[in-house]
Amino acid sequence: MDIFERNPIMHFNDIVFESDDVKRSVGRLLDPNFVTRTLFSGPPGVGKTTLCQYIAQQLVGARHKPDVKSINVSNLKSRSAICGEIENFRGFGALNPLGKAVMILEELDGADASAQLGMKALLDEHSDRLLFLATTNNPHNIIAPIRDRFDEVALLGTDEPNRWLSRAQQVLTNEGINLDDEQCLLLLDQHAHGLSGRKIMRKLDEYAFLAKSNAAGS
Ligand SMILES: Nc1ncnc2c1ncn2[C@@H]1O[C@H](COP(=O)(O)OP(=O)(O)OP(=O)(O)O)[C@@H](O)[C@H]1O
C-alpha cells in the first residue's frame, strides 16, 4: 500500500481547496438539485480525479457504488469504443438519491475529433439517465461543442502552504509522525509552492520515512 492508498479521501475536509471559490463550486456540485455536467481542468496531480470520484460517490451514496463508472477516454481513443462505453453503461440509476448514474470521463481531451463529435450527441441523448463529470489536462484540445456542454472548474493547484496544513497533519499523524503546526508549515513551505497535491503527498511520505528511519537509528 502506498501513501495514497493509506490516506484515501473519505470526507469533504480531506480535500484541500486551492481557493474558496473552488470550494463553493464543489459544494454546489454535491447538491443533487444543483449539480451540472462539469469538466475539471488543470495540471497533473491537483485533484481532478479525486474531486470527480468524491462528488460522484457522494451523489449516488455509499450503497450505490456500481452507479459510478469511470472510463479513461485517452486509453479508449476510438469513437466506437468510447461511444460504446457510454451507451452500454446502465447502472441502477433511478434507485439512488441522484436519480441517475454517474459517468466520469477521464482525460476527455484524449479522444480524437471524430470521437469527440460522436460523444456530442450522446451527452445530450443520455443526460436524463447519466450525469457526466470529466477531467482534462488540456481543455484547449476539447472541441468547442463538447466544451460548451460542460461547466468548467479550472484548478491550478495551491500556492498557499497553509491550505495544506490540516490535511498534511492528518496524513502525518496517520503515518505515525507528530509535528506541531509550526514545524508542519515549515515543511510545507519548503515543498508546497507550485507543487501538485500528488507531489506534496510524496514529500510527506519521504519526510515520514526519513523521520522514522532517523528515530530507529538513534
Ligand atoms: N486538492 C487535493 N486535496 C487532497 N488531496 C489531493 C489533492 N490533489 C491531489 N491530491 C492527492 O494527490 C493524489 C493525486 O490526485 P489526482 O489523481 O486527483 O490528480 P489529477 O488532477 O487527477 O491528476 P492527473 O492530471 O495526473 O490525472 C490524490 O490521490 C490525493 O492523494
Ligand SMILES: [Mg+2]
Ligand atoms: Mg486524474
